[in-house]
Amino acid sequence: MNKRKKLYLFMAIxxxxxxxxxxxxxxxxxxxxxxxxxxxxxxxxxxxxVCTIVIYMNHVKFVCPKCNQIFKPSANTIIWAIHTPTRRRLRCPYCNTKSWCKEDF
Ligand SMILES: [Zn+2]
Structure with missing residues (x-):
């Protein structure tokens, strides 16, 4: 079981x-x-x-679809961003574009 599945299983339970x-x-x-x-x-x-959210934020990073850079946004940004189960609409700190960034563990 990979890291993503373990985290999703923990969050579901x-x-x-x-x-x-x-x-x-x-x-x-x-x-x-x-x-x-x-x-x-x-x-x-x-x-x-709160523990569930903190564990999620400590393990997750995001990949920019435009420049493929991996970045870790602030907790406040992660919490308030529009999201799907695997993507969040975030502003990339490298290319400064706002797009649907994929989760990476
Ligand atoms: Zn980017």
Whole structure:
């Protein structure tokens, strides 16, 4: 299994765990009228969400389709860029063109 597949697998498992835990705590809150599981799950949800994003940003680089240079944009740029599952619309620091850059691990 290559690095990209491992990262995607980790992100998929983390996302599924977060959704199940979050939905479960809401169901417990509405059915049993106790908000304690929700209050416990919320910080765990936020920590796991931030960890997932940090791990992704530490491992990913992008390839410019115009000049084929590999670059690593800032976290803020990665988070707010329009994206598909494998590409982000970023400005290349080498040729200064904005294009759909492919992820590279
Ligand atoms: Zn470029």
């Amino acid at each position: 983390a996302t599924i765990l977060m959704i199940v835990a979050f939905a479960g705590s809401i169901i417990i809150w509405t059915e049993l009228n106790t908000w304690i599981p929700f209050a416990v799950i919320c910080p765990v949800f936020i920590i796991l969400f």
